[in-house]
Amino acid sequence: MKQLRESVTAVLLLLLLGCGALLVLSKPQLLLQDFRSGFTDARPEAPSLPDRLSAAAAGVESAVNKAVSRRTELITLYGGFQRLIGCEIVQDASQDNNVVRLKNGKLNFIARDAARGDPSPNAAIINDFAAYARTLDIPTLFVLAPQKISKYADQKPAGAVEFGNENSDRFLSLLTADVDTLDLREAFRDADGGHDAYFFNTDHHWTSEGAFLGFQQIAARLESGYSFPIDSKAADRARYETTLYPALFLGSQGKRVGPWYAGKDDFALLLPREAADGYTFEIPHKGITRSGSFEDAFLFREMLDGSSPYTANPYVAYTGGDYPLSIAKNQNSTGGKKILLLRQSFSCALAPFLSHACSQLDIIDPRYFEGSIREYAAGTRPDLILIVYAASDTCNEALFTPLADEIPENP
Numbered sequence: 477m478k479q480l481r482e483s484v485t486a487v488l489l490l491l492l493l494g495c496g497a498l499l500v501l502s503k504p505q506l507l508l509q510d511f512r513s514g515f516t517d518a519r520p521e522a523p524s525l526p527d528r529l530s531a532a533a534a535g536v537e538s539a540v541n542k543a544v545s546r547r548t549e550l551i552t553l554y555g556g557f558q559r560l561i562g563c564e565i566v567q568d569a570s571q572d573n574n575v576v577r578l579k580n581g582k583l584n585f586i587a588r589d590a591a592r593g594d595p596s597p598n599a600a601i602i603n604d605f606a607a608y609a610r611t612l613d614i615p616t617l618f619v620l621a622p623q624k625i626s627k628y629a630d631q632k633p634a635g636a637v638e639f640g641n642e643n644s645d646r647f648l649s650l651l652t653a654d655v656d657t658l659d660l661r662e663a664f665r666d667a668d669g670g671h672d673a674y675f676f677n678t679d680h681h682w683t684s685e686g687a688f689l690g691f692q693q694i695a696a697r698l699e700s701g702y703s704f705p706i707d708s709k710a711a712d713r714a715r716y717e718t719t720l721y722p723a724l725f726l727g728s729q730g731k732r733v734g735p736w737y738a739g740k741d742d743f744a745l746l747l748p749r750e751a752a753d754g755y756t757f758e759i760p761h762k763g764i765t766r767s768g769s770f771e772d773a774f775l776f777r778e779m780l781d782g783s784s785p786y787t788a789n790p791y792v793a794y795t796g797g798d799y800p801l802s803i804a805k806n807q808n809s810t811g812g813k814k815i816l817l818l819r820q821s822f823s824c825a826l827a828p829f830l831s832h833a834c835s836q837l838d839i840i841d842p843r844y845f846e847g848s849i850r851e852y853a854a855g856t857r858p859d860l861i862l863i864v865y866a867a868s869d870t871c872n873e874a875l876f877t878p879l880a881d882e883i884p885e886n887p
Contacts, residue, residue: 679727
């Protein structure tokens with residue numbers, strides 16, 4: 477029986493390799509062009525024979541990687557091959573990351589040359605930013621969302637190294653009294669189903685349920701710490717209905733290894749049972765304004781088309797994507813509170829729920845916003861600056877350096 481199983485496995489491997497080779501060779505002109513490009517980039521001036529051989533190997537690798545990225549069938553076959561041989565760390569076409577299959581079966585990116593980061597420059601920027609906001613009588617709340625790899629359970633396979641939670645612990649310890657903090661990692665550990673239940677299998681983001689759990693924790697802090705009048709119905713999970721789209725979503729990591737490696741994710745859509753009007757969502761640089769119910773304003777149903785899994789992104793069905801600036805308004809909120817939310821991609825799903833907590837939610841993604849965030853805060857005077865980054869972000873300069881611009885004159 478063992479010999480038969482090994483023989484079947486060998487035959488399947490040969491079939492996968494044969495199909496992959498045919499697909500790679502199906503466009504010889506592009507293959508040759510990519511080989512020449514990789515060869516030229518790797519060849520030094522006045523190369524020796526070993527240099528030429530090394531450059532040729534680089535050219536072959538470049539040609540194959542680009543061929544794979546062009547053909548989704550190749551990605552599917554490649555992932556199926558890796559799954560068949562039991563590979564838990566899959567080399568990505570990108571030179572920066574590997575796709576890792578965690579012990580719980582979920583996928584995540586991990587840097588190939590992972591090293592402990594230094595979050596102290598970013599912490600210093602946040603401290604300075606919050607101190608400036610304090611001169612405007614605007615408090616700052618920094619919310620640390622959990623990353624996919626839990627702080628409380630080592631799910632990494634042998635050979636995988638990652639420091640996101642360690643870097644985050646160090647980052648939080650460096651923040652001054654001007655920065656209020658809310659660490660969501662413990663709440664996710666203790667929630668029904670545990671940490672892993674709130675993340676996709678093939679993507680690094682939290683699910684809609686995860687975003688809602690994050691909203692519940694933030695809403696509780698807004699109410700207790702900042703006297704925001706939170707409607708209890710808004711944070712009550714029973715007040716939302718769920719529509720499940722089975723096997724709809726091939727996430728960022730899934731797109732790198734294909735559905736034969738880890739399958740596709742179900743996508744659960746959470747919408748309020750009471751379809752009250754009074755919501756508006758604006759995307760100024762696109763000239764888009766959507767008004768009506770929660771669903772009318774925030775749900776981009778076209779993103780739920782999963783017919784092309786390698787290009788579709790149902791995760792951004794809430795709000796539609798990442799924008800430099802967007803503005804959510806809720807006429808049903810009492811108190812007239814305004815929040816300035818500084819965000820990354822976790823807030824695609826979080827921001828609509830946060831709109832329940834205030835009358836206006838100005839949403840800035842520092843990676844794309846071209847103006848001065850300090851000037852924006854000084855001009856709009858929110859009641860709170862809310863920063864929501866994930867545990868994997870605390871050493872990401874792109875999210876922090878835009879907050880370090882020159883301090884404008886106090887208007």
